[in-house]
Amino acid sequence: MKLSxxxxxxxxxxxxxxxxxxxxMIGFPEWKRFVLLxxxxxxxxxxxxSVDNGGMAFVLTDPLWFQPDYDIEISPEDSESLKLDLAxxxxxxxxxxxxxxSNGKPEITANLLGPIVINPHTRLAKQxxxxxxxxxxxxxxxxxxxxxx
Numbered sequence: 731m732k733l734s735x736x737x738x739x740x741x742x743x744x745x746x747x748x749x750x751x752x753x754x755m756i757g758f759p760e761w762k763r764f765v766l767l768x769x770x771x772x773x774x775x776x777x778x779x780s781v782d783n784g785g786m787a788f789v790l791t792d793p794l795w796f797q798p799d800y801d802i803e804i805s806p807e808d809s810e811s812l813k814l815d816l817a818x819x820x821x822x823x824x825x826x827x828x829x830x831x832s833n834g835k836p837e838i839t840a841n842l843l844g845p846i847v848i849n850p851h852t853r854l855a856k857q858x859x860x861x862x863x864x865x866x867x868x869x870x871x872x873x874x875x876x877x878x879x
Contacts (some may be wrong), residue, residue: 731743731744731745731781733779733781733784734784735763735779735784735785735787736784736785736787737777737779737787738767738777738779741749741767741779743765743781745757746853747765747766748763748764748765748768748853749763749764749765749770749783749848749853749854749855750762750763750853750854750855751763751764751854751856752811752854752856752858753811753857755788755846756844756857756859758786760782761780761781761782761783761786762782763780763781763782764778764779764780764781764855765778765779765781765847766778766779766790767779768782769789770826771843774789774791774792774795775789775790775791775827776790776792776824777789777790778846780826788826789826789827789828789829790824790825790826790827790846791824791825791827791840792823792824792825793823793824793825793840793842794874796840796871796872797842797869799827800823800842800862800865802823802845802847802858802859802860804847804858805858806857808847808858811854811856812847812849812852812854812855812856813849813852813854814849815829815853819847820850820851821847821849821850822847822848822850823846823847823848824841824845824846824848825841825842825844825845825846826840826841826844826846827839827840827841827871828840828841828868832875836873837870837873838870838871838873839868839869839870839871840848840850840868840869840871841867841869842860842867842869843859843860843863843865843866843867844857844860844867845857845858845859845860846858856864
């Protein structure tokens with residue numbers, strides 16, 4: 731299928747690449763189909779591009795990249811809606827990244843309270859809300875300065 735997107739222009743994706751989010755993203759319940767695009771081969775970032783709205787895309791990353799002890803508990807209700815079972819392996823957990831200015835400098839933060847859990851076997855995903863945990867919705871993500879001239 732061909733998608734017309736704001737950021738990437740016209741892209742082609744296979745039907746089996748589409749991720750279904752029956753509840754949509756928090757704050758955006760009307761968009762339920764997405765495709766995960768790699769930012770670049772060497773980058774730890776992804777784009778979660780809406781199939782339903784070419785102008786809607788979120789920057790994501792694997793929280794283990796900068797928070798190696800990140801651990802979440804998935805409720806039985808969320809497990810059921812994602813069709814997870816004890817034998818499921820390879821569940822992908824990603825978090826939304828935001829870039830904003832802090833004292834005139836760009837700062838990258840990640841929402842560790844609202845991870846997106848993807849079942850790669852069923853292509854079902856859900857943004858879940860964590861409760862009673864030590865994480866923040868604006869957790870700093872380390873920026874590495876480019877030392878090249």
